[in-house]
């Protein structure tokens with residue numbers, strides 16, 4: 256079974272009009288060049304491909320023939336930046352449709368700590384409501400929520416401006432659907448073992464329910480491996496991993512009911528695209544008086560990157576499948592005759608597992624040392640200074656660290672000095688920065704590729720949410736101590752391989768051009784707002800409008 260079959264089967268099950276259906280082909284007007292006088296598009300399609308780094312886009316660009324080739328013929332910013340320091344999924348998605356850095360969205364990490372929270376471990380998931388009794392921040396135990404997002408999204412602003420505007424958000428991950436969808440989305444959902452799900456207590460629409468049933472049926476079926484195309488043959492090299500087994504030569508086969516492997520395969524993206532197609536049709540998005548917004552979060556690239564790295568046969572299969580799936584999705588949209596604009600970017604970049612990086616010309620790549628385990632460091636420092644434990648809270652070997660509330664002001668000072676010195680002395684640590692250093696610093700107005708380490712961390716710093724100090728690892732140190740099946744590589748660092756993402760814009764009749772200088776994902780909201788004539792208070796955003804019209808005309812009003 257190919258992915259096209261899955262999408263087609265889902266589309267058929269959902270009664271989605273295929274290419275050629277809907278509006279008659281001869282009713283589609285000839286392509287008119289988009290100018291400053293062209294009316295706004297009727298539908299904005301925002302696509303975030305999780306972990307789709309600028310490096311992956313560059314590597315596979317010449318191999319794309321489908322949807323990504325179409326976008327690459329439009330307006331291309333190959334050096335988009337998730338400019339901030341903590342390049343994780345939740346912060347990254349929070350920048351895309353808010354125009355704000357995590358410093359202002361409040362989404363500083365996937366998980367952060369609130370030492371005054373009622374729950375014992377004080378740890379909060381970025382997209383949960385921790386006040387719901389009986390919940391924890393652990394996967395499957397939290398109540399999904401948008402409450403932590405401190406700013407409105409494009410959809411929220413569109414609906415405030417014109418209540419007729421419809422907003423639909425569908426993603427592989429809850430945090431992608433939520434952080435891009437915002438508070439006012441008409442429908443918001445993500446993939447689950449049962450197909451599709453949403454907030455607790457929020458019923459799915461009949462169309463979403465039907466799509467979820469079809470997706471659940473697809474998950475229940477086993478899937479044979481994909482055929483490796485010739486383009487991917489050079490990637491087909493087995494790399495041993497620490498806990499036994501190899502990665503690199505996979506074909507994305509899985510057993511029936513294996514949801515984890517379903518998510519780490521092009522099937523998951525196909526399911527989101529098929530559901531989005533069905534919801535577009537059911538709600539007639541793009542066919543009303545106001546411009547509508549359809550948001551898609553495609554997560555498979557990220558699960559594959561984490562599970563088997565970015566340079567094996569598996570990622571090659573995924574890149575080519577994503578291109579095909581997006582091509583099919585756009586073909587279906589074309590058939591409706593709707594004037595739509597597509598923006599595609601990523602929540603962060605990524606890079607390969609150190610074992611393969613060392614084989615591919617990067618001998619410096621290594622895994623984080625066990626000596627950077629925060630629990631061990633906290634214990635040693637507390638014992639040395641005679642302070643209560645736990646001394647501080649952390650979500651891993653780097654990032655935000657929160658000193659215990661049990662410390663007196665004098666103890667905090669002593670503990671902070673000792674911890675900073677100890678971390679700084681570690682050979683894998685690039686820098687340790689205190690909240691105090693960041694608090695007084697303005698957010699940089701310079702191009703994101705020139706930002707200093709402090710500039711990056713400042714864009715991730717929020718006084719209410721950030722830790723007391725932040726640990727930055729050296730570049731090419733992968734913060735996973737040991738590779739195991741399903742988790743070999745990651746992102747989240749301040750380094751450009753995790754910050755650089757493509758930013759692509761396409762609309763029928765819009766002349767393409769390429770701008771290689773650095774732009775930012777916080778520029779997407781002002782750019783789209785201008786394109787659809789949505790008034791925007793520029794003092795409330797960190798980004799700027801990108802002019803999508805080549806030549807002297809401008810799409811920025």
Ligand SMILES: [Zn+2]
Pocket residue numbers: 305306343344345347557602603
């Ligand atoms: Zn991500």
